[in-house]
Amino acid sequence: MIEIASVSKFYNQKRALDGVDLTIQSGKIFGLIGPNGAGKTTLIRILNQIIEPSTGHVRIGGVPLNNGHVKTFGYLPEERGLYREMKVLDHLVFLARIRGLSKSDALKASNFWLDKFEINPWSAKRIDSLSKGMAQKVQFIGTVLHDPNVIILDEPLSGFDPLNIQLILQEIKAMKKAGKTVIFSTHNMNSVDEICDEVGLVNQGKLVAHDHVSALREKHKTGAFKVRYKGNQIAFANALWTGFELIHTEELGDQWFQSVIKSRHGEAFNDVYNTLSSSVELQLLEEQLPGMQDIFLELVTHHSHE
Amino acid sequence: MNKSVLIAFRELKERIGNRSFKLMLFIGPLLIVSMIYLLLESGNQGVTSMKVLISDPTNLFENKIAARTTEGVTYYFYEDYIEFDAFKNSPEFQEFDALIELNEKVLINKKVFLFHREEPNLQLKMKLKFEIERRMEEVLIEQFTSLEVDEFRKIKQPLNIDFINVDDPYSQADNGVAWIGYFLGYIMIFFIAIFGTNITKSINREKMNRISEVILASVKSRQLMLGKIFGNLLASFLQLFAWIVLVALGLWVLQSLIIPELFTPEHLTGVQVSDQQLKELGMQTMTQENMPMDLVFHRVNYWWLIPNFILFFLGTYWIFASFFTIMGAMSGDESDGQQFLVPIWILLSLTIFAGYNTLSYPDSGLTTFFSFFPWTSGMVSMIKVTVGVTVTQYLGILFAWFIQVSVGSAFILLAARIFQHGILSYSHRFSLSLFFSWLRK
Numbered sequence: 090m091i092e093i094a095s096v097s098k099f100y101n102q103k104r105a106l107d108g109v110d111l112t113i114q115s116g117k118i119f120g121l122i123g124p125n126g127a128g129k130t131t132l133i134r135i136l137n138q139i140i141e142p143s144t145g146h147v148r149i150g151g152v153p154l155n156n157g158h159v160k161t162f163g164y165l166p167e168e169r170g171l172y173r174e175m176k177v178l179d180h181l182v183f184l185a186r187i188r189g190l191s192k193s194d195a196l197k198a199s200n201f202w203l204d205k206f207e208i209n210p211w212s213a214k215r216i217d218s219l220s221k222g223m224a225q226k227v228q229f230i231g232t233v234l235h236d237p238n239v240i241i242l243d244e245p246l247s248g249f250d251p252l253n254i255q256l257i258l259q260e261i262k263a264m265k266k267a268g269k270t271v272i273f274s275t276h277n278m279n280s281v282d283e284i285c286d287e288v289g290l291v292n293q294g295k296l297v298a299h300d301h302v303s304a305l306r307e308k309h310k311t312g313a314f315k316v317r318y319k320g321n322q323i324a325f326a327n328a329l330w331t332g333f334e335l336i337h338t339e340e341l342g343d344q345w346f347q348s349v350i351k352s353r354h355g356e357a358f359n360d361v362y363n364t365l366s367s368s369v370e371l372q373l374l375e376e377q378l379p380g381m382q383d384i385f386l387e388l389v390t391h392h393s394h395e
Numbered sequence: 396m397n398k399s400v401l402i403a404f405r406e407l408k409e410r411i412g413n414r415s416f417k418l419m420l421f422i423g424p425l426l427i428v429s430m431i432y433l434l435l436e437s438g439n440q441g442v443t444s445m446k447v448l449i450s451d452p453t454n455l456f457e458n459k460i461a462a463r464t465t466e467g468v469t470y471y472f473y474e475d476y477i478e479f480d481a482f483k484n485s486p487e488f489q490e491f492d493a494l495i496e497l498n499e500k501v502l503i504n505k506k507v508f509l510f511h512r513e514e515p516n517l518q519l520k521m522k523l524k525f526e527i528e529r530r531m532e533e534v535l536i537e538q539f540t541s542l543e544v545d546e547f548r549k550i551k552q553p554l555n556i557d558f559i560n561v562d563d564p565y566s567q568a569d570n571g572v573a574w575i576g577y578f579l580g581y582i583m584i585f586f587i588a589i590f591g592t593n594i595t596k597s598i599n600r601e602k603m604n605r606i607s608e609v610i611l612a613s614v615k616s617r618q619l620m621l622g623k624i625f626g627n628l629l630a631s632f633l634q635l636f637a638w639i640v641l642v643a644l645g646l647w648v649l650q651s652l653i654i655p656e657l658f659t660p661e662h663l664t665g666v667q668v669s670d671q672q673l674k675e676l677g678m679q680t681m682t683q684e685n686m687p688m689d690l691v692f693h694r695v696n697y698w699w700l701i702p703n704f705i706l707f708f709l710g711t712y713w714i715f716a717s718f719f720t721i722m723g724a725m726s727g728d729e730s731d732g733q734q735f736l737v738p739i740w741i742l743l744s745l746t747i748f749a750g751y752n753t754l755s756y757p758d759s760g761l762t763t764f765f766s767f768f769p770w771t772s773g774m775v776s777m778i779k780v781t782v783g784v785t786v787t788q789y790l791g792i793l794f795a796w797f798i799q800v801s802v803g804s805a806f807i808l809l810a811a812r813i814f815q816h817g818i819l820s821y822s823h824r825f826s827l828s829l830f831f832s833w834l835r836k
Contacts, residue, residue, distance in 0.1 A: 101832065137612040139819070164612040168821075170605035174409055183405055187398050187613040231609065 090115050091136070091239065091270065096145035097294075098131050105131040107294040108145070113272065113287070115150075115238075118265050120285035120302070121274040122381070124389055128294040129274050130167065133241055136272070137164045149239070160189040163237035167244040167274075169228050171216045177227055178203070178212040181234060188235040195234075202230040206256075222253055229257060233264070240264060241272045246280060258284055278382035288381065290388050298388050306378040309387060312352040313377035314361050319345050320369030328368035332356055349377065398614040399622040406597060406626020407633070410590075416634065419589075424638050428645030435649070441514035443467055447523070448491040450477040453499050460530050468522055482510060495527065502538065507531070573757075575695050576781025577750045580774035582638075583708050584746050590631035591712070591719040595736060597623050598723030598818065607818045616815040624716045624807075631712070639701070695781070703780045710799040711746075711773035715739065717806035724810070724817025726825050735825050742770055750774040766792075769799040809834070 091113040098106040106128045113119045123129050134140045136147060138154060147154040149161075171180060178199055185195035203209040206226050216224060225248055233240060242261070246254050261271055261284055273285060281288060281302070288305060290298040298305065313336065318325060321344065329335055329350060336349040352361065358376055365371055379387075410416050444467040449456065451472055458472045471491065481487075482494045493511040501507060507527060515523065536547045601607045610619055718739050726735060749771035753762050766775040772795040779792060816833040823829065 101835075134608075139608065139611045159613055162612065164609065166605075166608040166612075168605040168608055170603075170609070172405075172409070172606060173604060174412060175405075179408075183401065184609070184613070186401055187610065228609075 090150060091272075092148040092151075093132070093136075094145050094148070096132070096135060096142045096147065098128075098135065098140065099143045104294050106135075106142070109291070109294075109296045111289055111296055111299060113270060113289075115270050116265065116268045117286040118261065118271040118273055118284050120281040120288040120381075121272055121291065122276070122278070122281060122288060122385055123291035127291045129291050130243065131294075132291065133164070133166075133243055133272070133274060136239075136241060137162060158239075160235065161238045163188075163232040163235065163240040165228060165232040165240075165242045165245050167247070171224060171227060171231075173215070173217040175216055176213055177208070177216060177219070180216060180227065181231055184231040185235050188237075190235050198234040198236070199230070202234050206230060221248060222250060225249060226253070229260070233260075237269070239270045239272070241274075243274045244276070245273070246275065246277055254280075278380060278385055281381045285381075290385065292389050298384075302381065305381075305384055309379045309384045310376070311379065312355055314350050314352070314358075315347070315373065315375045315377055316350060316361075316365060316371065317341070317347045317373035318365070318369040318371050322346060324368045325365070328365055332364065333361075347373075397618075399618045399625065402610075402614065402619055402622025403626035403629060406623055407629045409597075410593065410627065410630035411633070416630065420634060420637050421641070423634070424641035424645060427638070427642050428649065431646065432649055441516035441519070442492065443516055443519060445469070445492040445511070445515060445519060445523075446471065446490060447493045447495060447509075448473055448477075448482075448488065449495045449497060450475070451497045452476050453497070455497050455501065455534055456530055461526050467519055468526070479510065493523075501531070502535065505531070572695065573754050573778050573782045576700075576778035577754055577774075579700065579704055579781065580707075580750045580777040581747065583704065583711060583773060583777065584743050586631045586635060586708070587712050587715050588740065588743050590627045591715050591739070592736060593627050593630070594623055594716060594719040595723035595726075595733075596729065597627070598720065598814075599726060599729040602818065602821050603729065605821075611818065616818055617811045619818065620720055620811055620814045624720065628709075628712055628716070635708075700781060704777065706796060707773035707777050710796050710803065711770075714769050714799055714803035714806060715743070717803060717810040718742070720807075720810040721813050721830075724814040725830060727821065727823040746771045746774045750778060753778045767795050767798060769802040772796065772799050 093109055093111040096106055096109045121129050135142050149158055181199035182195040185198055203212050208226055245257055264271055285302050287301050289296055332353055334351045336351050338346055338348040341347055362374055446469045448471045452475050454474055460470050493509055496508045533544055536542055536544055722735050749765035753775045756762055765771040776792045776795060813833050
């Protein structure tokens with residue numbers, strides 16, 4: 090478990106982080122989201138001990154963050170690079186060794202990951218001869234090859250093609266399965282929806298939201314339902330009359346429609362079903378929960394206006 | 396393994412893999428050996444064989460010179476006076492390359508003139524000098540003593556007196572050696588300039604590559620900085636070591652294979668000059684006639700100089716490395732960094748000037764200042780130890796070195812503070828306000 094307690098960071102007069110309190114459970118994928126300049130990178134740098142907090146502290150499994158944790162962390166920064174003149178295998182061995190692995194272990198781990206990502210034939214090539222996608226795979230391997238317990242990935246999917254995005258997402262899920270904690274910072278809300286268990290939203294240096302993804306979606310639901318039905322459109326509208334607002338209707342065929350409705354008084358799924366089932370033949374009824382994209386926009390806009 | 400060591404070895408590997416490093420590995424020693432060869436050969440130019448006409452109106456030499464003929468020189472005797480103009484212009488003498496004039500005054504003033512058309516080379520000069528002097532010696536012994544020639548030569552000892560001012564160890568006699576010290580100091584500054592600039596470049600490249608954040612998640616910024624400094628130091632030592640080995644090898648090749656006749660009198664063609672004979676000529680070896688050769692092969696104690704060179708190199712590198720690090724951390728990109736290296740190069744130039752000043756005015760107040768000023772003391776100390784110092788003077792040099800390392804360490808701490816912030820800052824402009832802001836943080 091990672092405990093971040095009252096962590097602030099000041100740069101001269103500027104406050105980059107403002108009293109962030111956050112607990113990240115072990116074995117979960119935690120999405121750290123927020124607009125540009127919100128303080129995500131500062132928080133990530135503090136977790137990686139690249140910079141120290143001005144106030145507050147971080148504990149890992151109850152132990153204050155210290156040099157010994159370097160070995161147990163893997164970090165893929167947003168601004169990432171490689172030594173262009175080095176050979177792939179040498180580079181990976183170097184990265185593993187500065188994370189504390191012995192030479193033989195570093196070599197073994199590098200070869201394992203090169204095989205896994207099917208790029209072992211490139212191990213003797215110089216980094217500057219690799220394609221962008223290939224270099225990104227090397228960067229990802231460099232982050233995880235020392236088998237860290239905490240993996241911090243800052244925009245890990247940027248620049249990857251869809252195939253490689255799937256590959257990386259699979260790996261992240263596999264790490265979760267293996268009990269690793271993944272901190273996943275991204276602007277790609279679809280991937281947050283897809284893989285994150287919990288989300289923390291940082292804006293203007295403050296943590297403005299922190300919850301399970303499903304809880305956040307539940308919390309920010311708008312009472313919208315998608316309904317597909319067969320029957321008379323007027324009968325459907327009459328059934329909605331007092332308690333619901335018709336947002337949108339699409340004609341799918343003869344007497345066949347799909348609509349989006351919004352409850353006025355927070356009616357639950359069963360209420361909607363009971364209201365509509367007697368008037369039309371229901372084919373589909375689905376509560377429309379907001380995506381992380383919507384929640385993000387709502388929270389950031391709301392917080393910025395405060 | 397210590398992370399700084401890992402970083403240092405990575406830096407070293409990168410430097411070694413660099414094409415310019417490989418190129419300089421061979422070009423540097425080749426240039427030095429070539430320069431030495433040219434210096435040596437400069438004293439050995441000119442014609443290598445001569446027909447020498449000896450004008451001997453009093454028949455002093457009785458038409459003989461050496462017991463046997465020698466290669467390269469053929470003597471002809473002419474029992475009359477020859478005017479200088481006649482020798483120069485008359486068709487009768489055009490076949491002769493040189494004229495030796497032996498008039499009756501030669502027994503009193505012991506002065507012999509040799510007029511040549513083309514300059515003889517060093518070996519030929521040596522042969523002529525040796526043979527004429529020996530023959531003249533025989534004549535003098537015969538005329539003025541009752542001794543046998545062999546007996547005379549046994550008691551003849553050359554007397555050389557060197558006048559050295561106790562307060563002036565850099566007397567004219569040692570000036571040449573001081574130049575060797577200056578040359579070594581120059582090499583030291585050259586290496587520091589090259590490998591110091593590499594520190595700046597390496598920091599800039601790391602920023603450009605955006606690898607620094609990955610590395611800093613594993614190592615402390617201080618470890619990264621020291622790794623870079625030591626990595627470049629190792630690379631410079633490696634190149635220096637290769638230079639020493641290659642230059643030594645080059646000098647051995649020069650001495651043994653290319654121009655052996657300049658080094659070992661036994662190999663002199665035609666004239667079998669023994670050590671004893673050289674002593675008779677007032678020389679320890681043939682090379683004394685050739686000043687650069689004498690300096691390079693006889694006057695310098697390399698076993699004393701090399702350890703001292705390493706000591707002063709370490710101190711001077713240490714103090715300059717902090718500056719190169721600060722420049723790398725402060726600059727936003729590589730071109731920015733290059734531009735702001737100029738002040739360091741000016742400081743390095745001051746060191747070169749300090750060396751020259753030490754050669755010219757070894758006892759001046761400015762030299763004393765330079766010998767303790769941390770950025771110049773390495774160069775001044777190098778010259779001093781090359782010329783030779785007393786134990787007390789050497790202790791003074793060690794004290795100057797201690798000051799240099801202490802000041803260097805203070806600057807390294809300062810550099811570490813700047814580096815900590817600079818390594819994570821990209822694409823900014825170099826400014827003093829930024830420098831002070833990072834220093835305060």
